[in-house]
Amino acid sequence: GKSFSVVDLPGTYSLFPNSQDEKLVCEILINPSNENYPDLIVYVADINNLERHLLLATQIFDLNIPTILVLNMIDVFTENENEVNIEVLKEKLQLPILISNARATETTDELKELINSYSNSSVSTKNKNSFYEFNAVEQLAASQVKSLLGNENDYQSKLVLHHFNWLSFIDSDKKQNLKSIAEKNNFENIKLQINETMKRFSLIQRIVLKTTINKSSKASDSTIKWDNIFTHKVFGPIIFFGLMFLIFQSIF
Numbered sequence: 001g002k003s004f005s006v007v008d009l010p011g012t013y014s015l016f017p018n019s020q021d022e023k024l025v026c027e028i029l030i031n032p033s034n035e036n037y038p039d040l041i042v043y044v045a046d047i048n049n050l051e052r053h054l055l056l057a058t059q060i061f062d063l064n065i066p067t068i069l070v071l072n073m074i075d076v077f078t079e080n081e082n083e084v085n086i087e088v089l090k091e092k093l094q095l096p097i098l099i100s101n102a103r104a105t106e107t108t109d110e111l112k113e114l115i116n117s118y119s120n121s122s123v124s125t126k127n128k129n130s131f132y133e134f135n136a137v138e139q140l141a142a143s144q145v146k147s148l149l150g151n152e153n154d155y156q157s158k159l160v161l162h163h164f165n166w167l168s169f170i171d172s173d174k175k176q177n178l179k180s181i182a183e184k185n186n187f188e189n190i191k192l193q194i195n196e197t198m199k200r201f202s203l204i205q206r207i208v209l210k211t212t213i214n215k216s217s218k219a220s221d222s223t224i225k226w227d228n229i230f231t232h233k234v235f236g237p238i239i240f241f242g243l244m245f246l247i248f249q250s251i252f
Contacts, residue, residue, distance in 0.1 A: 002119060007036050013052055015059045015159055016193045023166065029063060030159045031169045040066045040118055042111065044100075047071040047084065050212065054093070054204045055197065058131040061095065062155040068114050069093065070107070072100045081215040089211040094129070130155065132200055138192065141185040148177055162189055 009028065010021035017023045028034045041060055045053035050071070060067050077084070090097050096114055100107040134142065138158055145157035164170050164178040181187070 002116065004115065004119075007038070009036075012056060014055055014197070016162070016197065023163075026159070026163065027167060027169070029060065029065065030156050030163075031167075033169065038065060040068070040115065042068050042070060042115070044070045044072050046073050047077045047099075048073050048080075048082075051201065051204050051208050054207070055200055057093065057095070058200055058204065059155070061093070062130050062132055062153075063159075064153055064155075066118060067095055068111065068118075069095045069097045070100050070111065071097060074099045075101045083213045083215070085211045085213075089207070092207045092211065131203065132196055134158070135195075137185055137187060141181055141187045144181045144185070145178065148174065148181070161187060162193060 009025050012022040012025045014022075015026045015029065017026045028036050029038075031037060043053075043057055043060065045057065057067065057069055071084070084099075086097055086099060098107055098110055098114070132155070134154065139154075141161055142154045142157040145151065145161050146154070149157070149160065151157045151160070160167065160170070161178060161182055164175050170178070182189070
């Protein structure tokens with residue numbers, strides 16, 4: 001059978017890192033020459049915190065790294081009266097998705113099959129679309145970084161421009177060139193990171209709303225609607241006296 005080398009990367013929620021562990025993950029994922037750069041990512045996410053986890057998933061998608069999304073903790077999710085439409089979620093995210101309960105073994109077999117099917121596939125895994133749409137500044141700056149470094153991916157180039165100061169695979173001459181690109185294009189690092197994060201979350205929230213349902217919240221919504229009817233200043237008293245009349249008639 002085939003053998004695969006598995007690298008367990010530190011946990012992170014975004015490719016805009018704050019800690020050293022997060023920087024390590026970022027440096028690996030934006031440098032195809034890194035010895036730990038993945039051929040395939042198995043991204044395990046807590047389905048109970050789907051919005052938070054999908055931020056990184058969409059960034060990986062835009063880096064064009066083949067990914068299998070494993071949604072874990074499904075047992076807790078369903079116990080809390082939640083439902084998820086996996087087929088719609090797959091369509092929206094354009095990713096293969098597995099539902100997992102850490103205490104079950106079925107998902108492991110399914111995951112092995114997906115990994116094997118990826119390794120045996122001759123079909124291109126390049127994403128045709130990007131999740132995040134660049135603004136004019138980002139597009140121009142990224143194209144200049146691509147020309148400088150010979151990158152193929154727009155989003156990889158954008159991330160390099162955000163982080164070049166601490167990236168170990170960028171030499172000092174290239175860092176000076178990247179600094180010039182950022183200054184010339186008025187590439188406002190922090191502002192653009194925040195802008196991208198907010199835009200991604202806006203899209204992610206819409207996807208989560210369309211693909212997940214909480215039954216208990218639907219029930220409570222129904223209760224609130226009935227409460228509004230019964231306590232209405234016009235219809236409330238009419239309904240009340242109508243019920244009293246029916247009870248009086250049934251008794252007497």
